[in-house]
Amino acid sequence: MVIYEEEHTQLTETCERLARDALAKAIFIVDKDGQLVTATGETTGIDTTGMASLVAGSTAATGGLAQMLGEEEFPVHFHEGQHTHVHVSVIGGAMILVVIFDDRSSLGLVRLRTKRVYSDMMAVYERVQARMNDESQKMDLFGEITDDDIDSLFNDTF
Amino acid sequence: MSFINYAQREIILKIVYYGPGLCGKTTNIKFIYGGTNPDARGKLISLETKQERTLFFDFLPLSLPAIRGFKTRLHLYSVPGQLFYSASRKLIMKGADGVIFVADSQRARKEANIISMEDLKENLAAYGYDINKIPFCIQYNKRDLPTAMPLEELRADLNPEGKFPEFEACAVAPDGPGVFDTLKSVVKMILMELKKTK
Numbered sequence: 087m088v089i090y091e092e093e094h095t096q097l098t099e100t101c102e103r104l105a106r107d108a109l110a111k112a113i114f115i116v117d118k119d120g121q122l123v124t125a126t127g128e129t130t131g132i133d134t135t136g137m138a139s140l141v142a143g144s145t146a147a148t149g150g151l152a153q154m155l156g157e158e159e160f161p162v163h164f165h166e167g168q169h170t171h172v173h174v175s176v177i178g179g180a181m182i183l184v185v186i187f188d189d190r191s192s193l194g195l196v197r198l199r200t201k202r203v204y205s206d207m208m209a210v211y212e213r214v215q216a217r218m219n220d221e222s223q224k225m226d227l228f229g230e231i232t233d234d235d236i237d238s239l240f241n242d243t244f
Numbered sequence: 245m246s247f248i249n250y251a252q253r254e255i256i257l258k259i260v261y262y263g264p265g266l267c268g269k270t271t272n273i274k275f276i277y278g279g280t281n282p283d284a285r286g287k288l289i290s291l292e293t294k295q296e297r298t299l300f301f302d303f304l305p306l307s308l309p310a311i312r313g314f315k316t317r318l319h320l321y322s323v324p325g326q327l328f329y330s331a332s333r334k335l336i337m338k339g340a341d342g343v344i345f346v347a348d349s350q351r352a353r354k355e356a357n358i359i360s361m362e363d364l365k366e367n368l369a370a371y372g373y374d375i376n377k378i379p380f381c382i383q384y385n386k387r388d389l390p391t392a393m394p395l396e397e398l399r400a401d402l403n404p405e406g407k408f409p410e411f412e413a414c415a416v417a418p419d420g421p422g423v424f425d426t427l428k429s430v431v432k433m434i435l436m437e438l439k440k441t442k
């Protein structure tokens with residue numbers, strides 16, 4: 087997936103609005119391959135990168151289960167904890183919307199508010215798709231990169 | 245396909261360690277974790293059984309310095325090697341930018357290596373990837389063991405045409421020979437590929 091500034095801003099704004107309306111603690115958008123697209127709310131103390139890979143993993147496992155049972159997908163799943171709960175929904179087959187909330191909110195409210203932003207998010211997702219298919223938008227990130235550049239990438243890290 | 249976020253100015257490469265049960269995939273990832281500058285690594289997540297066998301996956305995020313202002317991040321995953329976890333293996337392959345096949349050099353694992361390689365090809369094909377086209381390399385691990393097969397034999401089984409870059413390794417050794425070389429090789433292939441497809 088390729089996310090451009092404009093769509094990133096739109097997705098983030100939608101998440102911020104949803105966080106207010108649903109009284110959520112934090113909201114994330116993760117791509118199905120496990121990368122974090124955007125995060126809003128009380129994210130300090132959360133390992134967002136690790137969380138993104140786990141959410142994608144659990145969504146993939148849930149989807150695999152659905153297919154075994156003859157469903158295409160379980161587009162929404164919910165994890166209920168002692169104090170913290172997670173509402174997960176798949177948008178446009180490629181993005182995962184994760185709403186983390188506690189007792190300040192309720193499953194009913196989160197479900198209702200989340201449903202209302204689906205179409206906004208779908209619209210953004212469709213623009214992302216269109217851009218990705220548009221060759222003229224491609225930026226040459228690595229055009230002049232050399233072997234030495236690549237080697238030097240590792241030297242400071244390992 | 246790599247994940248590019250222009251807003252965050254980052255590019256994320258997903259690399260999957262594949263291979264038969266107990267070949268040393270998790271050991272590779274743990275060695276990389278241990279050998280990486282703490283500033284450059286995230287938390288290592290291992291979803292494993294009580295017996296320390298991978299149940300779903302290991303996950304390790306690493307950040308490399310920026311290339312032309314873009315932070316390059318590596319997301320390393322390992323699959324569960326045991327045969328019956330086939331469904332999970334397939335899920336983890338989704339969106340992989342590069343694959344490392346870890347072979348177990350021990351003679352007793354000859355058959356297991358071959359089966360796992362076939363399984364990998366099938367899972368790649370299921371996502372429309374071709375092993376000859378994606379960034380891919382092979383690591384012959386456990387070279388330290390007396391029961392290790394000669395290199396020629398492993399090659400004949402797994403890389404008969406010599407198409408894939410290959411490395412000998414011992415992921416349990418304190419200096420983990422071959423571990424970083426294998427990773428660098430596949431990262432290099434991915435970046436070269438990105439450069440081509442631009």
Ligand SMILES: Nc1nc2c(ncn2[C@@H]2O[C@H](COP(=O)(O)OP(=O)(O)OP(=O)(O)O)[C@@H](O)[C@H]2O)c(=O)[nH]1
Pocket residue numbers: 263264265266267268269270271272296297298299322323324325326385386387388389413414415416417
């Ligand atoms: N002698 C030797 N042992 C190794 C080497 N690499 C890994 N091992 C050992 O092999 C065993 C299995 O290693 P893991 O890394 O857990 O194997 P895995 O491929 O992740 O296995 P699954 O999670 O079941 O797929 C452990 O006891 C390791 O210490 C090596 O290079 N030499």
Ligand SMILES: [Mg+2]
Pocket residue numbers: 269270271297298322323324325
């Ligand atoms: Mg393992």
